[in-house]
Amino acid sequence: MKYFVLIAFLLAVAAALPFEVVEDQEGEQYYVVPVSREKRQTKWGVSDSGFGIGHKGTILNNDNHRLDGSAYAGKNWESHGVRPDQFGGRLDYAHKPSGASAFVGADNVRHFGTDVNAGVKYNLHHSKNWDVDLSGQYGRHFGGPGGTGNPNAGVLLNVNGRF
Secondary structure (H helix, E strand, C coil), X not given: CHHHHHHHHXXXXXXXXXXXXXECCCCCEEEECCCCCCCEEEXXXXXXXXXXXXXXXXXXXXXXXXXXXXXXXXXXXXCCCCCCCEXXXXXXXXXXXXXXXXXXXXXXXXXXXXXXXXXXXXXXXXXXXXXXXXXXXXXXXXXXXXXXXXXXXEEEEEXXXXX
């Protein structure tokens, strides 16, 4: 009985969708269904170990700059309370004319500390056959059972040629 009610409900929703019938010059008829553009995405999921939710979207986008952001949170079934067990976020910035980019992010796991990361990339040379860029990253773990860790940093010169 519950499957019959579910199928009837789904058919009613499908029949209630708005659409137009458009006819072209040859007399062919087409159904036109409105489509909305989604710039932000929220995803959630449930698994055997817990559940989580994440959201990402474009904060700023014009001819010169783009800024994207994301955040997430998760909760394990075995933990107590309503506070999330893990959460974090990230911001990504891109300067379109120069090809430079940067990011900063942080992830926290309850009782295990916080990881913080940041990085930049600068395009030194760009041509049809060659790309040269300089990038750097920094990361560090704070807190948790092992305490605050040593910084992890690096600089990379990347040369890419197409023959």
